[in-house]
Every structure is written in C-alpha cells, then in structure tokens.
Amino acid sequence: MTDPLERLNRLPIRENLRGLRPYGxxxxxxxxxxxxxxxxxxVPEDVRSAIVEAVEGAVAGLNRYPDREFTVLREHLATYLGHGLTADNIWAANGSNEVLQHVLLAFGGPGRTALGFPPTYSMYPLLAGSTGTGYLTGSRDESFDLDARTTASEVAATGANIVFLCSPNNPTGTALPLEVVSEVYDAGEAAQAIVIVDEAYAEFSHSGTPSALELLPGRERLIVSRTMSKAFALAGARLGYLAAAPEIADALRLVRLPYHLSAITQATAVAALTHSAKLLxxxxxxxxxxxxxxxxxxxxxxxxxxxxxxxxxxxxxxxxxxxxxxxxxxxxxxxxxxxxxxxxxxxxxxxxxxxxxxxxxxxxxxxxx
Missing domain, CATH: 3.90.1150.10 (Aspartate Aminotransferase, domain 1)
Structure with a gap:
C-alpha cells in the first residue's frame, strides 16, 4: 500500500512540484x-443580514455572468483605503493568495526570480513554484526585523524580479518602517523589480504604524496587498485585493481567468464594505x-x-x-x-x-x- 505522496509522484507532474505537500x-x-x-x-448580526440581502439580490441574476471588472467593488475598496486612490488603482481576487498568484503569473515565470525574507508567509515560495518562478531567500536579524540597508543590498545583489515584503510579517507580527520599503524599491530599479508589501494584517497595527499605501504615488512597480479575511472577519468569503498604479491592474487582466470573481463574492464584499465601521x-x-x-x-x-x-x-x-x-x-x-x-x-x-x-x-x- 503506497501513501498518497508516492502515488502523486508517479504522475508526470513538473519536477519543481515533485515531493511537495499542499499548504495548509x-x-x-x-x-x-x-x-x-x-x-x-x-460577523455582527446586522451586517450578516445586510450580506444576506445583498446576496439574495445577486442570486436573481445568476444566469448571467458577473461584472468582469467588478467595478462597484473596486470603487468601494478605493474609498475604504483612501490615500487618493481610485477604482483604477485596485485589483481583487479570491483571497490575497490569488492576488499574489496573479502578480507572479504576470511578472514572474521561468527564468525570473522572487525574493522573500524568512521566516515569513510560507505561501510565497509555493506560489513562486506553482508559477515556475525561482525563489530566493534573504536574511532577517535575530529580532526578525529587516534592516533597510542590508535588505536593499540583498535585493540589488540578487537582481530579483519580484520582492515580497510582509508587514506586519507573518508569522512574527513585526511591522516594517517605510524606509525599508522605499530603499528596497530603489534597489530594485536595475532589475525593474516588482515590490509587493503584503499588509494582510494592517488593520491590527499599533496606532501610528505607517502603511506602504503612503509610498504608492510615483512608484509604478510598488504593490500593496490587503485582505478582507482578517479584520473584516470574512475568511470564508475569500476576497483579497491590492492597490497599485493602474498599469499593474492592466497587467493582471492578462492572466486572470474570465469572470474570476463571482457575483456572490462581489455582493458579499460590497455589503461588508458598506458596513465597514461595524465590522471593524x-x-x-x-x-x-x-x-x-x-x-x-x-x-x-x-x-x-x-x-x-x-x-x-x-x-x-x-x-x-x-x-x-x-x-x-x-x-x-x-x-x-x-x-x-x-x-x-x-x-x-x-x-x-x-x-x-x-x-x-x-x-x-x-x-x-
């Protein structure tokens, strides 16, 4: 009797996937x-009722494809984030993992590399591997922090095409100073590196902790990703999103599956954003x-x-x-x-x-x- 991994590895899967186990x-x-x-x-009772009502309205049109551009949702997300963002700056998908996968599909792939700084979110190398992107690792200090100069030097030395910065970092909880983000961005200039600041837990930050959203103007290679799974208590709804220059969203349109956000997902997220104060x-x-x-x-x-x-x-x-x-x-x-x-x-x-x-x-x- 063979185990499931042995049976899996008898299939002609890609070599870089052989021997791996699913995330979970x-x-x-x-x-x-x-x-x-x-x-x-x-989710509070009154917000649950609002979501149910919104979903019921969406159900009436399930015989039609959803809004491919999820326009209303992008408008609500831009309003929620502020910082002068508009719907053109926003992209969303089924959880922030799919958002990051879209980024890797568009900017990674064979012959390109992504750089992460472990210990950090364990999906980064898995997403890289699933898209055929090489994965490199940088260093943290003993307190799990990133030094701006050291980190920027590693980015420049590796010539990475994509850089993952997680703030607050999962699993350590540590937040990044904006100096780290800006120096990493500048260090990636030669390779035209896409710099992703994963802010899945940003709403839980201590008062005064800055967001990389402040750095977006004038930085067309910078991406700030967020999720509605954590602070919004919507892990089961699967809605992640990012803010970036409009051309980033245009690039992601090239790799997304058609109508990737269902009408139910869009209705749920819009209803939640309409009641964001109660959810937060x-x-x-x-x-x-x-x-x-x-x-x-x-x-x-x-x-x-x-x-x-x-x-x-x-x-x-x-x-x-x-x-x-x-x-x-x-x-x-x-x-x-x-x-x-x-x-x-x-x-x-x-x-x-x-x-x-x-x-x-x-x-x-x-x-x-």
Whole structure:
C-alpha cells in the first residue's frame, strides 16, 4: 500500500512540484481555535443580514455572468483605503493568495526570480513554484526585523524580479518602517523589480504604524496587498485585493481567468464594505487581547516578538511540539510555524485568551529554556 505522496509522484507532474505537500494548517475540531489568525469575533448580526440581502439580490441574476471588472467593488475598496486612490488603482481576487498568484503569473515565470525574507508567509515560495518562478531567500536579524540597508543590498545583489515584503510579517507580527520599503524599491530599479508589501494584517497595527499605501504615488512597480479575511472577519468569503498604479491592474487582466470573481463574492464584499465601521469595531478588542497575550507571556518569562498583527509569536520553549500537543489536549489549538523554540497564537476573545494563558501557564514551567 503506497501513501498518497508516492502515488502523486508517479504522475508526470513538473519536477519543481515533485515531493511537495499542499499548504495548509491542521483543521482539528477543538473548542478553541487560535491557529490560523482568523477573526474570532465573527460577523455582527446586522451586517450578516445586510450580506444576506445583498446576496439574495445577486442570486436573481445568476444566469448571467458577473461584472468582469467588478467595478462597484473596486470603487468601494478605493474609498475604504483612501490615500487618493481610485477604482483604477485596485485589483481583487479570491483571497490575497490569488492576488499574489496573479502578480507572479504576470511578472514572474521561468527564468525570473522572487525574493522573500524568512521566516515569513510560507505561501510565497509555493506560489513562486506553482508559477515556475525561482525563489530566493534573504536574511532577517535575530529580532526578525529587516534592516533597510542590508535588505536593499540583498535585493540589488540578487537582481530579483519580484520582492515580497510582509508587514506586519507573518508569522512574527513585526511591522516594517517605510524606509525599508522605499530603499528596497530603489534597489530594485536595475532589475525593474516588482515590490509587493503584503499588509494582510494592517488593520491590527499599533496606532501610528505607517502603511506602504503612503509610498504608492510615483512608484509604478510598488504593490500593496490587503485582505478582507482578517479584520473584516470574512475568511470564508475569500476576497483579497491590492492597490497599485493602474498599469499593474492592466497587467493582471492578462492572466486572470474570465469572470474570476463571482457575483456572490462581489455582493458579499460590497455589503461588508458598506458596513465597514461595524465590522471593524472588534479590531480594538482583538488588539487588546493581543497585548494581553504579550503581557501574559512576558510574565511567564517567555520572549515575545513585537506584534502589529492579531497574533503573537513567542519563544523560549525547549520542546514546542510537546507544548503544542499539551495545549491541544486541553482544547486549545495554536500553530507550530517551524521556528525552533517558538509557537504562534492568534488573539481570541477575552474568554479564549484567558483559557489559553491559564493552560499554557499550567504546563510551561518545566519546558522553559
């Protein structure tokens, strides 16, 4: 009896895909799920009603193809982002992963390379591989930060065609100074590098943390990607988007599938954006729970990475796998992201956070290095 991976590898798949496993976090039925950075507060009842009403209206026209240009949605997204953006600056797809895939299809491919800075979002190399794009890695310092001069030097030295900058970074939670983005952009001039700043968790940043949206004017190779999965509590709706120069969106039109955003998806997203204030009302509470986790972990003597996101990376663990399993046995699922001595936990509700902290404190002392 062979395992699924062995059977898969008997097929004539591309060599760069051979031996790989699909991306995905464990989906385990336990009381408290704090492993994939979801918004644990859900969609408010009145917003759910508005979404249902909008979807019902879209259902009446399901015999027709949706608006291929998702014009109304782009207008709403531009209004939400501000910074003088218009619908021409916006692109959207089924989650930010598909947005990034479109970018790689348009600007990557065989003979081209993308550059990331691990530990960072683990989909970047997978997206590169699936599009035939080479993937290179740069360096972070011991605090998981990026130094502007060092990072820019690596961009220039590699001649990468696409550069991934994640801010706040997943899985560390650390945000980037705009100096890093601007110097990386300038360093990519010779290779005409597309620079992507992945701001999936931007709404959870501390007050005063800048967004790369401020740098868009005059930088036609700069892309800022966002998602409605996190702060908007719409992970199940699958809507990601980006802001960039209009010519970037024109390039992505060349590689998208026809009518790639369904009428249901467009209706859901527009209804959510119309009620964005109510959907984002829980962001401050999530930030409070994140900061409470940071305080609690610090009080246990565990080193914590500064977080501008809705999750916290903590270290100091002799055996993170055992801690992960003991928490799971206690009904709390968090994430082992593969960084030695570390685990990551999503900020939950007040009750979920309390349960996590109490469970961790009860078992952590013998395993602290």
């Amino acid at each position: 976090a464990p989906q385990i039925d336990v009381p408290i799920l704090l492993n994939v950075n979801e918004n644990t507060h859900g 009302a829980n962001v401050d509470e999530i930030k409070r729970q994140r900061d409470r986790i940071v305080s609690g972990l610090t009080g246990m003597g565990l080193p914590v990475a500064p977080s501008d996101s809705n999750f916290v990376l903590f270290g100091g663990l002799d055996d993170p796998g055992a801690v992960w399993q003991d928490l799971l046995d206690a009904g709390v699922l968090i994430r082992d992201v593969g960084i030695p001595g570390h685990l990551r936990v999503t900020a939950g509700t007040q009750e979920e956070t309390t349960t996590f902290l109490k469970a961790l404190e009860s078992l952590i002392r013998p395993r602290v290095s």
